[in-house]
Amino acid sequence: MAETQGKVITCKGNCCGMAKEPLVIQEICVDPPQKMEVRVKILYSSICHTDLRAWTGVNEGERAFPRILGHEAVRIVESVGGVKDVKEGDYVIPTFNGECGECRVCTNGVSNLCERYKVDPMKRLMVNDGGTRFSTTTNKDGGSSQKQRVYHFLNTSTFTEYTVLDSACVVKIDPNAPLKQMSLLSCGVSTGVGAAWNTANVKEGTTTAVFGLGSVGLAAAEGARARGASRIIGVDANASKFEKGTSYPKDLTKPVHERIRELMSGGVDYSFECTGNVDVLREAFLSTQAGWGSTVLVGIYPTPKTLPLHPMELFDGRTITGSIFGGFKPKSQLPNFAQQCMKGVVKLEPFITNELPFEKINDAFQLLRDGKSLRCVLQISKFLKK
Numbered sequence: 001m002a003e004t005q006g007k008v009i010t011c012k013g014n015c016c017g018m019a020k021e022p023l024v025i026q027e028i029c030v031d032p033p034q035k036m037e038v039r040v041k042i043l044y045s046s047i048c049h050t051d052l053r054a055w056t057g058v059n060e061g062e063r064a065f066p067r068i069l070g071h072e073a074v075r076i077v078e079s080v081g082g083v084k085d086v087k088e089g090d091y092v093i094p095t096f097n098g099e100c101g102e103c104r105v106c107t108n109g110v111s112n113l114c115e116r117y118k119v120d121p122m123k124r125l126m127v128n129d130g131g132t133r134f135s136t137t138t139n140k141d142g143g144s145s146q147k148q149r150v151y152h153f154l155n156t157s158t159f160t161e162y163t164v165l166d167s168a169c170v171v172k173i174d175p176n177a178p179l180k181q182m183s184l185l186s187c188g189v190s191t192g193v194g195a196a197w198n199t200a201n202v203k204e205g206t207t208t209a210v211f212g213l214g215s216v217g218l219a220a221a222e223g224a225r226a227r228g229a230s231r232i233i234g235v236d237a238n239a240s241k242f243e244k245g246t247s248y249p250k251d252l253t254k255p256v257h258e259r260i261r262e263l264m265s266g267g268v269d270y271s272f273e274c275t276g277n278v279d280v281l282r283e284a285f286l287s288t289q290a291g292w293g294s295t296v297l298v299g300i301y302p303t304p305k306t307l308p309l310h311p312m313e314l315f316d317g318r319t320i321t322g323s324i325f326g327g328f329k330p331k332s333q334l335p336n337f338a339q340q341c342m343k344g345v346v347k348l349e350p351f352i353t354n355e356l357p358f359e360k361i362n363d364a365f366q367l368l369r370d371g372k373s374l375r376c377v378l379q380i381s382k383f384l385k386k
Helices: 049-056 179-186 188-199 215-226 239-244 256-263 278-286 311-316 330-342 358-369
Strands: 009-015 024-030 037-046 072-081 091-094 134-139 145-150 162-166 170-172 207-211 231-235 270-273 294-297 319-322 352-357 375-379
Touching: 009 358, 024 162, 037 091, 037 179, 049 358, 072 179, 091 179, 170 330, 179 188, 179 330, 179 352, 179 375, 188 215, 188 270, 188 330, 207 215, 207 278, 215 231, 215 270, 231 256, 256 278, 270 278, 278 294, 352 358, 358 375
Parallel strands: 207 231, 207 270, 270 294, 294 319, 352 375
Antiparallel strands: 009 024, 024 134, 037 072, 037 162, 037 375, 072 091, 091 170, 134 145
């Protein structure tokens, strides 16, 4: 890849021109990495509900177009800008939540929210200079051309053959790892499993309820299973998902939390809210055991929303907390998690329900919208120039 280092690369990218418009493959110019940045080529990218939310433009403050979406992928390093921990040819995964390793948060074991590179859905420009590394060229009448910048997404932008990231958002992985499955660790699986392992710290023999059986919810259930939970209850409005989770009989005459309390003699030890719905959050909170029940917020909520709780309800001993990226510090902890997945501690293969070529990305979005896909993996490597 030495022939491309230090040069602008022209490649194929799926660019989102406006909210809800079909993504279009077009030529994208990708600049070389600046200081403490990494340019990589994408092998596989998977699609997450967060990409879908950004595409629909549901949150006005997060809208920025044209933009290259995507944040789950596995890649190979093409070139670096003064970076020491990865080099050309390394296999890496991107993370929307970075780790600089130097700030007071990164050097503290309590939080994974790096002061400089933590997740920011409003972010659309690079930290180094406030610019973008993507652009397109449009030919105008008279033979002249106009360059238009294309915005970044969640520190990552993976729906393209090449992309540039801050080095804090690049995690080196074992080259012998199953690469297609490794893309899931960029977001969904790490977020769900980490919510059970790191945030809730599920103990062996305890009970859990997972609200929302998408990829993140099923990952939380898988994390609880791996930790030895004695019972895992799945709650979802889509009945077709119950075969992937543990369900309980429908009882439309009672609220969900009352049914769970009856089944579990007072409630579960842990609940995970993975839908981003405040009404569901209340059910999840009330489904836990008074005295010690713990609810973990994992879903992404539309704004503005407030907690559907009265402060006095916290005096019953139940707690509620949020979880970003499952509490994982990406550079410090994700490589070990990847090794655990390779050993079968967490099973990744069942999460990949669909595979499509890069040019079928709009079909992949539709599968997710229709609830017919957990993770659809896009193969991008065949587009890569030799």
